[in-house]
Amino acid sequence: MLCDDGFENVVEGGHTTGFALLARLPYYRGLGLSMVEDIAVSIDGQAVPREAVRLALRGRSWSLDEMEHCFDEKWNFGEKARVVIARPGGLAPGQHQVDLAIRYRVSYLPFVPTTRTGRPLSLAA
Amino acid sequence: MLCDDGFENVVEGGHTTGFALLARLPYYRGLGLSMVEDIAVSIDGQAVPREAVRLALRGRSWSLDEMEHCFDEKWNFGEKARVVIARPGGLAPGQHQVDLAIRYRVSYLPFVPTTRTGRPLSLAA
Amino acid sequence: MSHQIRRGVSLYSFQNDTFLRHMTLEDCVRTCAEIGALGIEVVGEQSFTGWPEVGMPTAEVARWHALMERYGTTPVCHDFMLDYKRVKGQVMPFAEQVASVKKDIDFGAALGMRFIRSLVSVAPEVLVACAGYAEDKGITILLEVHAPLHFDHPWIIRHAEAYEQSGSQALGFLPDMGMFVHRFPRVWKERFVRNGVPRHIADYIEQAYQDRVLSEYVLLDVQQMGGTGPAIAMAETLRHNAAFEPKRMLDFMHRIHNIHGKFYEMTEDDVEYSIPYDEIVAVLKQGGYQGYICSEYEGNRWIEDAHPVQSVEQVKRQHRMLCRLLDEPIPAALQA
Amino acid sequence: MSHQIRRGVSLYSFQNDTFLRHMTLEDCVRTCAEIGALGIEVVGEQSFTGWPEVGMPTAEVARWHALMERYGTTPVCHDFMLDYKRVKGQVMPFAEQVASVKKDIDFGAALGMRFIRSLVSVAPEVLVACAGYAEDKGITILLEVHAPLHFDHPWIIRHAEAYEQSGSQALGFLPDMGMFVHRFPRVWKERFVRNGVPRHIADYIEQAYQDRVLSEYVLLDVQQMGGTGPAIAMAETLRHNAAFEPKRMLDFMHRIHNIHGKFYEMTEDDVEYSIPYDEIVAVLKQGGYQGYICSEYEGNRWIEDAHPVQSVEQVKRQHRMLCRLLDEPIPAALQA
Ligand SMILES: [Mn+2]
Ligand SMILES: [Mn+2]
Numbered sequence: 001m002l003c004d005d006g007f008e009n010v011v012e013g014g015h016t017t018g019f020a021l022l023a024r025l026p027y028y029r030g031l032g033l034s035m036v037e038d039i040a041v042s043i044d045g046q047a048v049p050r051e052a053v054r055l056a057l058r059g060r061s062w063s064l065d066e067m068e069h070c071f072d073e074k075w076n077f078g079e080k081a082r083v084v085i086a087r088p089g090g091l092a093p094g095q096h097q098v099d100l101a102i103r104y105r106v107s108y109l110p111f112v113p114t115t116r117t118g119r120p121l122s123l124a125a
Numbered sequence: 126m127l128c129d130d131g132f133e134n135v136v137e138g139g140h141t142t143g144f145a146l147l148a149r150l151p152y153y154r155g156l157g158l159s160m161v162e163d164i165a166v167s168i169d170g171q172a173v174p175r176e177a178v179r180l181a182l183r184g185r186s187w188s189l190d191e192m193e194h195c196f197d198e199k200w201n202f203g204e205k206a207r208v209v210i211a212r213p214g215g216l217a218p219g220q221h222q223v224d225l226a227i228r229y230r231v232s233y234l235p236f237v238p239t240t241r242t243g244r245p246l247s248l249a250a
Numbered sequence: 251m252s253h254q255i256r257r258g259v260s261l262y263s264f265q266n267d268t269f270l271r272h273m274t275l276e277d278c279v280r281t282c283a284e285i286g287a288l289g290i291e292v293v294g295e296q297s298f299t300g301w302p303e304v305g306m307p308t309a310e311v312a313r314w315h316a317l318m319e320r321y322g323t324t325p326v327c328h329d330f331m332l333d334y335k336r337v338k339g340q341v342m343p344f345a346e347q348v349a350s351v352k353k354d355i356d357f358g359a360a361l362g363m364r365f366i367r368s369l370v371s372v373a374p375e376v377l378v379a380c381a382g383y384a385e386d387k388g389i390t391i392l393l394e395v396h397a398p399l400h401f402d403h404p405w406i407i408r409h410a411e412a413y414e415q416s417g418s419q420a421l422g423f424l425p426d427m428g429m430f431v432h433r434f435p436r437v438w439k440e441r442f443v444r445n446g447v448p449r450h451i452a453d454y455i456e457q458a459y460q461d462r463v464l465s466e467y468v469l470l471d472v473q474q475m476g477g478t479g480p481a482i483a484m485a486e487t488l489r490h491n492a493a494f495e496p497k498r499m500l501d502f503m504h505r506i507h508n509i510h511g512k513f514y515e516m517t518e519d520d521v522e523y524s525i526p527y528d529e530i531v532a533v534l535k536q537g538g539y540q541g542y543i544c545s546e547y548e549g550n551r552w553i554e555d556a557h558p559v560q561s562v563e564q565v566k567r568q569h570r571m572l573c574r575l576l577d578e579p580i581p582a583a584l585q586a
Numbered sequence: 587m588s589h590q591i592r593r594g595v596s597l598y599s600f601q602n603d604t605f606l607r608h609m610t611l612e613d614c615v616r617t618c619a620e621i622g623a624l625g626i627e628v629v630g631e632q633s634f635t636g637w638p639e640v641g642m643p644t645a646e647v648a649r650w651h652a653l654m655e656r657y658g659t660t661p662v663c664h665d666f667m668l669d670y671k672r673v674k675g676q677v678m679p680f681a682e683q684v685a686s687v688k689k690d691i692d693f694g695a696a697l698g699m700r701f702i703r704s705l706v707s708v709a710p711e712v713l714v715a716c717a718g719y720a721e722d723k724g725i726t727i728l729l730e731v732h733a734p735l736h737f738d739h740p741w742i743i744r745h746a747e748a749y750e751q752s753g754s755q756a757l758g759f760l761p762d763m764g765m766f767v768h769r770f771p772r773v774w775k776e777r778f779v780r781n782g783v784p785r786h787i788a789d790y791i792e793q794a795y796q797d798r799v800l801s802e803y804v805l806l807d808v809q810q811m812g813g814t815g816p817a818i819a820m821a822e823t824l825r826h827n828a829a830f831e832p833k834r835m836l837d838f839m840h841r842i843h844n845i846h847g848k849f850y851e852m853t854e855d856d857v858e859y860s861i862p863y864d865e866i867v868a869v870l871k872q873g874g875y876q877g878y879i880c881s882e883y884e885g886n887r888w889i890e891d892a893h894p895v896q897s898v899e900q901v902k903r904q905h906r907m908l909c910r911l912l913d914e915p916i917p918a919a920l921q922a
Contacts, residue, residue, distance in 0.1 A: 028601045029631035032639045034672055068674055074639040077632045078605040107671040108707040110466035153265045154295035157303045159336055193338055199303040202296045203269040232335040233371040235802035371803060402738040404798035404829040462740035467707060489825075493740040 001026040001117045002100045003080055008124040009090030016090040018052070019123070022080045023100060026115040030076040031104055033067040037112070038103040039083055044096050048085050056082040095120045126151040126242045127225045128205055133249040134215030141215040143177070144248070147205045148225060151240040155201035156229055158192040162237070163228040164208055169221050173210050181207040220245045253535045257572050258282075258289020258326050258542035259565060260510065261297050266550040266559040268296070276317055281562055283321035284583040285569050289542035290318070291327040291367075291508070294357055302353050311360050318362065326542050327392070327424070327508050329367040330354035332376075344376065351380045351391070359387040365508050367424050368393050370405070374412035381418035392424035392508055398490045400429050401498045413505060422505040426546065428512035432493040433524040434459040435514040437552040438484075444556055445480040455484050465489045496526065496533040503537035514549040516567035520574070531575040543572060589871045593908050594618075594625020594662050594878035595901060596846065597633055602886040602895040604632070612653055617898055619657035620919040621905050625878035626654070627663040627703075627844070630693055638689050647696050654698065662878050663728070663760070663844050665703040666690035668712075680712065687716045687727070695723040701844050703760050704729050706741070710748035717754035728760035728844055736765050736830045737838055749841060758841040762882065764848035768829040769860040770795040771850040773888040778820040780892060787817045794824070801825045832862065832869040839873035850885040852903035856910070867911040879908060 006022030023039070025031060039055060041048040054061045055075070061084065062070055075081055083100075099118030106113065131147030148164070150156060164180060166173040179186045180200070186209065187195055200206055208225075224243030231238065259282045267273035273281075275297055282290060292298075298307045298314075318325060332350055334342040342350070351368070358366035366384075368377055368391055377391050384391050393409055395401060406423075413421040434456040443452050451472055458468045465488035472485040499506060515523040534543075545568050550559040566584055573580050595618045603609035609617075611633055618626060628634075634643045634650075654661060668686055670678040678686070687704070694702035702720075704713055704727055713727050720727050729745055731737060742759075749757040770792040779788050787808055794804040801824035808821040835842060851859040870879075881904050886895040902920055909916050 024605070028598065028605075029629050029667065030635070031631075032669060032672060034674065035669060037674070071672065072639055074631075074636065076635045078607060079635075105671050105674065107667070107669045108705045110464070110470045149269070153262065153269075154293050154331065155299070156295075157333060157336060159338065160333060162338070196336065197303055199295075199300065201299045202265075203271060204299075230335050230338065232331070232333045233369045235800070235806045371800070373797075398802070399800065400738070402736070402830065402834060403800075405800055407829075407831060408798045461709075462744045464707070464735065464739075464741055466734070493743075494738060495743060498738060 001102070001115060002098060002119070002121075004121065006080070006082065007096075007098065007121040010084060011090075015088075017088065018084060018086040019090045020056075020082050020084045021098060021100075021121070023083050023102070024078055024080055025075045025104065026102060026117075027104060027106075028077070030074045030079070031106075032074045033062060033070040035105040036067055036075060036102065037105055038101070038114075039064060040101040040103075041083065041085055042099045043085075043091065045099075048087075052086045054084045054086070056084055091123050093123050093125050095122045126227070126240060127223060127244070127246070129246065131205070131207065132221075132223065132246040135209060136215075140213075142213065143209060143211040144215045145181075145207050145209045146223060146225075146246070148208050148227070149203055149205055150200045150229065151227060151242075152229060152231075153202070155199045155204070156231075157199045158187060158195040160230040161192055161200060161227070162230055163226070163239075164189060165226040165228075166208065166210055167224045168210075168216065170224075173212075177211045179209045179211075181209055216248050218248050218250050220247050253538075253576065254540040255531070255534055255576055256289055256542045257287045257569055257576070257578070258291060258544040259287045260291035260293070260327075260329070260544045260546045262291070262293050262329070263545050263547035263565050264561045265296065266554065266561055275314070279317045279321050279323055281565075283323050284581070285566055286573075286578070286581040286584070287545065287565075287569055288323050289326040289544060290323050291329065291542075291544040292361075293329045294354070294361075295331055301357060302350070306357065306360065314361055325362040325364070326544060327365040327367050328354065328358035328361055328363045329394075330358070331369065332372055334372075347372070347376045348379045351376060352383050355380060355384050355387050355389050355391070358389050363389065365390050365392050365424070367508070370394055370396050370399050374409045377409075377421055378412050378416045378418070381416055381420045384420040385418065390420045390422055390507055392422045394424045394426055394510065395429065396426040396510075397428045397431070397492070400492075400494045401425070401502055410502060410505070422507045423502055424508045424510060425499055425506060426510035426512050427525050427527070427530060428491070428510075428548070429494050430496050430526060430530060431491045431524050432526050435524040435552070437515045437523075437549050438487065441552045441555065442480055442484040445483075447477070447481045447484050451475055451477050451481045452484065455481075455488070459488060459493075462493060463488075496530045499533055500537045503539060506537075506539060507541050509534070509539070509541065509543045510546045511543045511568060511572070512546045512548060513564070513568055514552060516564050516571065520567045520571045522568070522571070527571060528575060531572075545569065589874075589912065590876040591867070591870055591912055592625055592878045593623045593905055593912070593914075594627060594660075594880040595623045596627035596629070596663075596665070596880045596882045598627070598629050598665070599881050599883035599901050600897045601632065602890065602897055611650070615653045615657050615659055617901075619659050620917070621902055622909075622914070622917040622920070623881070623901075623905055624659050625662040625880060626659045627665065627878075627880040628697075629665045630690070630697075631667055637693060638686070642693065642696065650697055661698040661700070662880060663701040663703050664690065664694040664697055664699045665730075666693070667705060668708055670708075683708070683712045684715045687712060688719050691716060691720050691723050691725050691727070694725050699725065701726050701728050701760070703844070706730055706732050706735055710745045713745075713757055714748050714752045714754070717752055717756045720756040721754065726756050726758055726843055728758045730760045730762055730846065731765065732762040732846075733764045733767070733828070734826045736828075737761070737834045746838060746841070758843045759838055760844045760846060761835055761842060762846040762848050763861050763863070763866060764827070764846075764884070765830050766832050766862060766866060767827045767860050768862050771860040771888070773851045773859075773885050774820075774823065777888045777891065778816055781816040781819075783813070783817045783820050787811055787813050788820065791817075791820050791824070795829075798829060799824075832866045835869055836873045839875060842873075842875060843877050845870070845875070845877065845879045846882045847879045847904060847908070848882045848884060849900070849904055850888060852900050852907065856903045856907045858904070858907070863907060864911060867908075881905065
């Protein structure tokens with residue numbers, strides 16, 4: 001679900017605008033983005049605000065709210081998506097505790113599952 | 126479950142040692158006393174301590190704890206039992222809000238039911 | 251189609267009246283005899299005092315036989331309880347359970363019953379261990395197959411296999427027609443509404459039951475509709491009841507010796523609002539069932555908060571229906 | 587006894603390997619062909635990208651046919667999802683559900699499948715409305731009968747009645763053998779113990795399952811034993827699974843066209859620890875079932891926290907068992 005690779009700061013036009021990590025949807029099939037309800041990230045125990053999170057797939061990206069209305073794209077099975085968090089200055093290099101919780105709506109389940117994971121990841125220098 | 130009649134002070138040897146009310150077990154059959162786990166009484170919103178409550182049937186009586194080990198008597202179906210509460214001086218005459226909750230252990234139920242009732246009763250002068 | 255199905259009543263049906271002492275045991279037996287329901291079933295610990303804790307109520311047993319004599323009624327079944335949690339925090343040891351059941355066999359025999367009813371949660375080994383004793387006393391022990399259980403539930407399959415292996419004919423089943431609730435009972439719905447369930451949620455649950463939706467889905471939907479407390483309790487009933495098929499009795503018919511004619515509401519035109527008795531009686535005829543259908547009115551607890559309980563009228567309506575389904579002439583006492 | 591039951595695999599069984607990109611679609615198809623499991627079933631939204639949101643993955647479909655050609659395998663079933671909660675807070679209107687299923691019929695047909703699998707929560711009216719369209723495309727829609735549902739559950743009875751009434755042969759059932767869990771799976775129990783369930787409570791639940799005790803009773807007992815969180819979750823599995831009887835498939839066999847050979851753990855001696863496949867295959871033979879048994883390994887999620895997942899080895903063990911039960915010679919790739 002949370003990948004070791006791809007945990008790095010995001011630099012745009014010389015400015016570090018945030019950081020990113022790679023994640024896979026913990027589910028046995030791909031899911032339309034409208035049904036991925038939440039991607040909750042916390043860094044070193046600090047929850048990242050929902051508005052700061054974007055999902056990037058094959059050149060396109062959406063905020064969590066935008067995903068709710070996206071019916072023409074899906075997070076494919078086992079596909080590594082880039083989760084981009086806006087944070088001026090990004091993160092200090094070195095190890096950070098990364099916690100991730102993905103909630104997704106599955107029509108045939110009599111509950112809305114949330115899958116959590118977390119471990120220390122080292123930020124690519 | 127809670128009867129209108131029989132709500133009166135208990136006088137023994139000239140002393141008012143408490144008060145009593147009549148109650149029926151809210152169940153479609155009689156039950157061995159060992160399975161009547163609790164008879165919780167409150168008067169005018171005030172809970173009566175467990176130790177102050179006794180159940181009287183056909184000339185015998187038991188504290189709630191004694192009932193737990195009584196295997197030779199039962200509270201029969203629809204039988205009015207006398208619930209006696211020890212309280213020096215008893216209750217002032219007139220109307221009192223009486224609340225009653227009986228918890229009883231029924232082997233074949235996957236839960237332990239408690240049945241509650243309550244209403245104003247007037248104490249016999 | 252000729253059949254050997256007879257009409258009876260479990261005095262459990264009059265629990266509201268006997269609890270409040272508006273009817274005596276004799277009133278109950280007379281009422282049944284008048285409407286031609288000659289089979290009488292009792293919950294022993296309801297219709298008699300002191301049993302089993304205090305012992306055999308000998309005087310009351312004698313009176314019982316006098317009543318059977320006077321009204322020409324037939325003892326059918328003593329529904330016993332086996333309180334295996336009699337001692338707090340313990341489960342009654344196997345040997346004591348067997349001894350307890352044997353006492354109820356004695357009581358059933360003393361009352362002249364053919365059957366005693368075991369509640370469904372009793373382990374098959376306990377009943378099998380009592381089979382010989384029951385045979386000697388002319389008693390057959392019947393396990394009540396009651397919602398949420400049904401004839402295809404592994405627990406019932408386990409009992410059925412144990413009975414076949416035992417080789418004894420003194421073990422059987424007593425299906426309760428509450429297994430075949432094909433429509434959400436009106437008296438349940440109205441009680442839940444009075445308990446505070448919003449009408450639109452109650453309608454939703456009723457329709458979901460009609461659509462046979464899996465209970466877990468209904469529970470999620472009701473929560474998402476903002477349902478709390480009473481609304482959740484109403485949705486939870488779908489975990490307990492489901493519209494199973496009467497024809498599933500056919501595979502077990504050779505072991506079925508009594509029927510609980512459970513019902514919640516007989517309408518003015520003598521139809522049970524939610525249980526398909528036409529289908530049920532057809533299956534019993536098809537399976538060659540020989541025995542009684544004993545009325546088990548249980549609507550009282552659903553309406554007593556708001557309406558007078560009319561157990562006798564409800565039982566009369568059910569027996570008018572049964573006369574029709576069993577091709578029997580309607581006795582005078584049942585003429586509308 | 588001769589029979590026409592063939593071996594297949596749902597690539598769902600290799601989900602651990604394809605998720606982590608340790609196996610490609612071609613690896614999966616080759617593995618199946620080598621062990622003589624020539625029927626290939628897929629979860630469309632697992633084995634292909636973009637479907638249905640982005641549209642028909644034409645290139646991947648072409649590659650699929652090339653693989654079928656190269657390995658001599660046969661497309662059997664496309665398991666589709668019908669996300670009727672695609673829009674948050676809404677249930678997809680009837681007409682849109684029908685249109686959505688028709689798109690999956692197109693996809694199944696494009697893949698050369700004979701069947702597409704509907705999840706059990708889809709309303710029968712939706713499938714009946716698609717029956718004509720399916721027939722035109724040479725597709726039969728199969729409702730997966732999956733625990734906690736079973737062939738005597740009213741929801742499945744309602745589907746069966748709707749199919750008979752429709753008069754169409756393009757509607758049927760796909761039973762998942764997870765309905766017939768006759769022993770509490772060892773991999774479940776060990777996972778729950780690793781999750782924190784005290785050993786004595788886990789043993790109690792395993793024995794209660796063996797004794798076929800009604801789930802509600804087990805839940806109460808576990809609570810009274812001080813069980814919390816994981817222990818309650820373990821007891822809750824008894825609400826979901828129960829040891830229903832394989833022979834209950836016989837009444838519906840004329841509508842059963844594919845089988846999910848669900849399994850959690852194949853032991854060293856090629857036996858499924860908790861599902862009675864000998865009984866299942868005997869019933870399929872007795873009922874004259876013609877079609878595939880497609881392996882559905884689901885043990886991975888129960889062991890991945892502590893053990894390496896060996897999906898291919900597990901599937902091989904199941905197919906050695908199936909060869910034995912289907913009286914087939916063991917192919918070289920399956921020789922121990
Ligand atoms: Mn009953
Ligand atoms: Mn399946």
